[in-house]
Amino acid sequence: MTPELKAANLVLRPLTHEDTPHVHRLVNDWKVVRTLSSLPFPYPRDLAEKWIRSTQEDSQAGHAYHFAITRENILIGAIGLVLSEDKKTASLGYWISPALWGQGLTTVAAQRIIEWGFRFLKLEKITADAAIDNPASCAVLKKLDFQEVGKSTRRFLSRGQNCEVTLFELNRARFLELNPTPPLPIPEEKPKPVSTSPEVTTTHSLRKPKTLLVVAAALLNLENKILLAQRPEGKPLAGLWEFPGGKVEIHETPEQALIREMQEELNIDLTASCLAPFTFISENVGEFHLLMPLFVVRRWQGTPFPKEGQNLAWVNAADLAKYPMPDPDLPLIPLFQELLG
Numbered sequence: 495m496t497p498e499l500k501a502a503n504l505v506l507r508p509l510t511h512e513d514t515p516h517v518h519r520l521v522n523d524w525k526v527v528r529t530l531s532s533l534p535f536p537y538p539r540d541l542a543e544k545w546i547r548s549t550q551e552d553s554q555a556g557h558a559y560h561f562a563i564t565r566e567n568i569l570i571g572a573i574g575l576v577l578s579e580d581k582k583t584a585s586l587g588y589w590i591s592p593a594l595w596g597q598g599l600t601t602v603a604a605q606r607i608i609e610w611g612f613r614f615l616k617l618e619k620i621t622a623d624a625a626i627d628n629p630a631s632c633a634v635l636k637k638l639d640f641q642e643v644g645k646s647t648r649r650f651l652s653r654g655q656n657c658e659v660t661l662f663e664l665n666r667a668r669f670l671e672l673n674p675t676p677p678l679p680i681p682e683e684k685p686k687p688v689s690t691s692p693e694v695t696t697t698h699s700l701r702k703p704k705t706l707l708v709v710a711a712a713l714l715n716l717e718n719k720i721l722l723a724q725r726p727e728g729k730p731l732a733g734l735w736e737f738p739g740g741k742v743e744i745h746e747t748p749e750q751a752l753i754r755e756m757q758e759e760l761n762i763d764l765t766a767s768c769l770a771p772f773t774f775i776s777e778n779v780g781e782f783h784l785l786m787p788l789f790v791v792r793r794w795q796g797t798p799f800p801k802e803g804q805n806l807a808w809v810n811a812a813d814l815a816k817y818p819m820p821d822p823d824l825p826l827i828p829l830f831q832e833l834l835g
C-alpha cells in the first residue's frame with residue numbers, strides 16, 4: 495500500500511477520487527502534458543479519474559506506487575515508482591504545477607520517494623527518462639545523482655510524434671554510499687539552539703541527538719498473529735503500520751508506559767500480563783535517536799479496540815513486509831519470522 499511520506503514542507507500521500515478535478519486541471523496544460531509521453535492533449539477528465547483508480551489498484555497489487563504531492567493540503571503534482579516484474583527495479587515519473595517550477599519542490603519530493611524505494615522497497619535500481627527538450631527534468635535527475643546512461647526515442651502521444659529521450663539510472667549501492675544515514679523523520683519539536691554543554695560540538699552534524707525512549711508491544715493472539723496499528727492522520731509518519739506503543743514519560747518505567755499506552759490506545763489491560771522483553775530498536779533517525787524496547791505479550795484483559803480511530807490488523811509474521819512500516823522497524827520483521835515460523 496502507498497504510505498504517506500513527509501518531505502520538508504511537502505506531504506506525499508496516496509491519490510484519492512477527490513483529487514480528480516485538481517489532477518485534471520493541472521495536467522490538462524500543454525506545459526505539463528508535453529513532458530509526459532503517454533497522455534493525450536487535451537487531457538479529458540475521465541482519464542484523470544481512470545488514472546487515479548489505476549494508481550489505487552496498482553498500489554494494492556504492489557505493481558506501482560503513485561503519490562499526490564501536496565503542500566498545505568493542496569495537490570501540486572504527482573510522483574510515482576512503477577516496479578518491474580521482479581520488483582528489483584522501478585521507473586520514476588513525476589509532474590508538478592508549472593506555477594511552482596524552479597523552486598526545487600520536485601527534487602525534494604523525488605529525493606524522498608527514491609529514499610523510500612531503496613530503503614523500504616529494497617529496490618536495486620531506479621530508472622528515469624526525460625525528453626531532451628525538457629532540460630529542467632534532466633537537471634532534477636542529475637541533482638538527485640542519477641547518471642545518464644544513453645538515449646532512446648519514445649512516442650509522445652501529446653505531441654503526436656516520436657521524441658528523443660535521455661535515459662538515467664541510479665543504483666542502490668551508489669545511493670546508499672551518497673546517503674549513508676536513514677531518512678529524516680519529521681521533527682516534532684523545533685530545533686533547539688546549540689547549547690554549550692560538553693556533549694555538544696559546534697557543528698550540527700556532530701551534535702549528539704536526543705534519545706527518544708519509546709516502548710511498544712507485539713501482541714500475539716492464539717493464532718500467533720501480531721497486532722499492528724496504523725499511525726493515524728495528523729501524526730508524523732501517518733499511514734505507516736507499527737507496533738502499538740508510545741513515548742515513555744519521564745516519571746515512568748517502560749513497563750508502566752506500555753500498560754498506560756495499551757489502555758489509552760487499545761482499551762486493554764496489561765497489568766497482570768507477562769511482558770516478555772523481545773528485542774529493541776536503537777537507531778539514529780535524524781533529529782533524535784530512537785530507543786524502543788519491544789515486548790511480546792500473549793495475554794491481556796479486554797479486546798483491542800482502536801480508541802484513537804487507528805486501523806488495526808492481525809498479521810502473520812510472513813505477511814509483515816506487506817505493511818509499510820517506519821524504517822527502524824524493518825529489521826524486526828525477520829526476527830518475528832524466526833520466532834513464529
Ligand SMILES: Nc1nc2c([nH]c(=O)n2[C@@H]2O[C@H](COP(=O)(O)OP(=O)(O)OP(=O)(O)O)[C@@H](O)[C@H]2O)c(=O)[nH]1
Binds near residue numbers: 823
Ligand atoms: N509505537 C511505535 N513507535 C514507533 C515504532 N517504530 C518507530 O519508528 N516508532 C517511532 O517512535 C515514535 C513514537 O512516538 P508516538 O508519537 O507514537 O508516541 P505517542 O503515542 O506517545 O504519541 P503522542 O506524542 O502523540 O502522545 C514515533 O516517532 C514513531 O515513528 C513502532 O513500531 N511503534
